[in-house]
Amino acid sequence: MANLMVIISVVVAITWSTIAVAYEPSPLQDFCVADFNSPVTVNGFSCLDPKQVTADHFLIKGLNIPGNTSNPLGSFVNRPTVLEIPGLNTLGISTVRVDYAPRGVVPPHLHPRAAEVLTVLEGTVLVGFVTSDPENRLISKILHKGDVFAFPFGLIHFQQNIGKQNAVTIAFLSSQNPGVIAIANSVFGSNPLINDDVLAKAFQVDKSVIRKLQAPYN
Numbered sequence: 059m060a061n062l063m064v065i066i067s068v069v070v071a072i073t074w075s076t077i078a079v080a081y082e083p084s085p086l087q088d089f090c091v092a093d094f095n096s097p098v099t100v101n102g103f104s105c106l107d108p109k110q111v112t113a114d115h116f117l118i119k120g121l122n123i124p125g126n127t128s129n130p131l132g133s134f135v136n137r138p139t140v141l142e143i144p145g146l147n148t149l150g151i152s153t154v155r156v157d158y159a160p161r162g163v164v165p166p167h168l169h170p171r172a173a174e175v176l177t178v179l180e181g182t183v184l185v186g187f188v189t190s191d192p193e194n195r196l197i198s199k200i201l202h203k204g205d206v207f208a209f210p211f212g213l214i215h216f217q218q219n220i221g222k223q224n225a226v227t228i229a230f231l232s233s234q235n236p237g238v239i240a241i242a243n244s245v246f247g248s249n250p251l252i253n254d255d256v257l258a259k260a261f262q263v264d265k266s267v268i269r270k271l272q273a274p275y276n
């Protein structure tokens with residue numbers, strides 16, 4: 059009986075801790091616009107004197123302007139974070155516009171601090187994310203204009219314009235500073251490079267293949 063109570067207590071504790079983690083922290087004031095000049099170090103930025111705060115601290119213009127997709131990926135990401143919109147500080151949210159040339163990709167990447175919800179404004183976009191080890195299941199969909207798709211927190215995901223015209227997406231991320239880990243850049247383009255024997259063993263290929271993958275970053 060005592061053992062059963064311990065098990066129930068543990069289950070209840072785990073359930074509650076899971077619920078607690080799912081909550082956003084309650085705001086303690088209307089806003090905390092980032093003060094980039096403050097010497098105080100906190101998680102995020104300390105607050106500007108509210109009397110100095112203006113509408114422009116919450117504003118960025120230009121997300122209507124298409125990005126230049128003439129690059130090897132054929133995509134352009136405009137991702138204003140708290141650094142561009144200081145009013146985002148402590149709000150746990152930010153936005154991103156992506157332009158895609160036909161076949162343009164946002165290559166496999168993850169956001170270490172955010173989930174994401176993406177809306178297609180123009181075009182036809184293949185999206186997908188992969189569940190964590192050991193399942194590694196690809197969950198993928200072809201999206202059309204007006205479709206909204208969610209990428210779970212911290213999972214590897216990608217987008218590609220599979221239409222004949224340019225595509226545009228807008229997304230919202232659950233962090234003022236979501237961060238990006240682009241898989242290829244991290245694994246093959248780190249500075250300094252990861253030892254090629256480590257990568258050859260990890261990917262079960264010859265070192266020459268690894269050196270080829272590292273070449274664009276050298």
Ligand SMILES: *[C@@H]1O[C@H](CO)[C@@H](O)[C@H](O)[C@H]1NC(C)=O
Nearest residue numbers: 124125126127128129130134
């Ligand atoms: C787009 O980028 C390419 C490559 O950097 C450049 O040659 C071109 O002038 C840019 N186009 C515009 C409209 O800025």
